[in-house]
Amino acid sequence: MKSLTSDQYQQLRAGAEVLSADGYGDKVLALSSGKIIKLFRRKRLISSALYFPYSRRFALNAITLAECGIPTITEIEELKIPSIQRTAVCYRPLEGLSLREIQEAQGGFSEEVVHLFGAFIGRLHELGVFFRSIHFGNIILTEQNEFGLIDIADLRCYRKPLSLLLRCRNFKHTCRYPADREAMYSKVNLPLYWQSYCNVAQSLSASQQQKLIRTAHEQLHSY
Numbered sequence: 543m544k545s546l547t548s549d550q551y552q553q554l555r556a557g558a559e560v561l562s563a564d565g566y567g568d569k570v571l572a573l574s575s576g577k578i579i580k581l582f583r584r585k586r587l588i589s590s591a592l593y594f595p596y597s598r599r600f601a602l603n604a605i606t607l608a609e610c611g612i613p614t615i616t617e618i619e620e621l622k623i624p625s626i627q628r629t630a631v632c633y634r635p636l637e638g639l640s641l642r643e644i645q646e647a648q649g650g651f652s653e654e655v656v657h658l659f660g661a662f663i664g665r666l667h668e669l670g671v672f673f674r675s676i677h678f679g680n681i682i683l684t685e686q687n688e689f690g691l692i693d694i695a696d697l698r699c700y701r702k703p704l705s706l707l708l709r710c711r712n713f714k715h716t717c718r719y720p721a722d723r724e725a726m727y728s729k730v731n732l733p734l735y736w737q738s739y740c741n742v743a744q745s746l747s748a749s750q751q752q753k754l755i756r757t758a759h760e761q762l763h764s765y
Contacts, residue, residue, distance in 0.1 A: 543595075543597070543598070543620040543621065543622050543629070544619065544620065544621050544622065545621075545622045545623075545624065546621055546622070547625065548623075548625035548626075551623050551625065551626070554573070554579070554632075555568075555571055555579065556574075557573075557574045558571040558572060558573050558574070558579070559571065559572040561578075567581070567583075567626065567628075568581055569581055573632075576634070576635075577617070577632055577633060577634055578615075578633055578634075578635050579621075579630050579631070579632050580597075580600065580630060580633075580693075581623075581628045581629075581630045582595060582597050582600075582628060582629045582630060582631075582695070583627070583628055584627070595629040596629065596695045597620050597621070597629035597630055597631045597695075598620060598629075599695050599697075600618075600631050600694060600695040601618045601620050601631055603694040603695065603697045603699070604616075604618055604633070604694060605618075606699045607671070607690075607691060607694065607697075610669050610699075612665075612666070612669070612671070612690060612691060613636055613682070613684055613686075613688055613689070613690025614636055614690050614691050614692065614694060615633040615634060615635055615636050615692055615694075616633065616634045616636075617633055617634040618631055618632070618633045619631065619632045619633070635692065636682045636684065636690050636691075636692050637682075637684060637685065638682040638683050638684040638685060638690070639682065639683055640678060640679050640680065640681060640682055640683075641655075641659070641679075641681045641682075641683065641722075641726075642677075642678040642679045642722075644683060645678060645721070645722070645725050650725045651725055651726060651731065653731075653734060655683070656726065656731045656734050656735050656738070657734055657735075657738045658683070658687070658688075658738075659681075659689065659726065659735065659738075660734065660735040660736065660737070660738030660742075661739065661741065662681075662689040663712075663713075663716070663739055664738065664739040664740070664741070664742030664743045665742050666712075667703060667704040667708075667709050667712065667743060668703045668704075668742060668743060668744070668745055669699070670699055670700035670701060670702055670703055670704060671697065671698075671699055671700075671704075672697070672698045672699075672700065672704055672708050672711075672712060673691065673694070673696070673697045673712065673715075674696045674697070674698075674712075674715060675693060675694075675695075675696040675697070675715075676691075676712065676715050676716055677715070677716065677718065677719065677722065678716075678719070678722045678726075679693075680692045680693040680694075703743075703745040703746075706746070706750055706753065706754055709754055710754060710757045710758060710761070713754075713758045713761065714758075714761050717761070717762060717765075720765070723765065727762055732759075736755050
């Protein structure tokens, strides 16, 4: 991990656009070079982040996703900035449009996008990828018509396909926002989503697939 002095950090961020910030300071910066800096704050004095910083998790998750063939951010550099008590990652963003941008531009989703999305989530689950922070803002459709992931610090990769419980939990994560639920999981889109998902989810038996679908529908109706 490269350590930056205060002057080096200020030079790096000169002219940057602040994409995200909170009461504690900047969170995400867009540099003039086209790269992104994502800053991480240790929220508690005693935390696993002291020994295994979020920036390191972010970088390792990007490597793991790339090894699995999942498009994600590239050219990652880990940074430590003692003057502002932050660690960070500087990286090249994944080019494309987020699902949310597509939804807002088109007023919904085409059958092709629903099909690709169902197959993508099924593939993630078969690869053992559990992404707690998954939502339509950090799922990117690339110019190659493939889905990829960004903002990947809160992600865990298991050595085998996800259990039924984790799949149900992850589905709930993807439908936490009302607009997302209405656009992707409408009565028209939902059958196509599950057809695409189940075509990929070969590690699940037919009865397990049906149980997953029933549970997911119950989750949708609980909102």
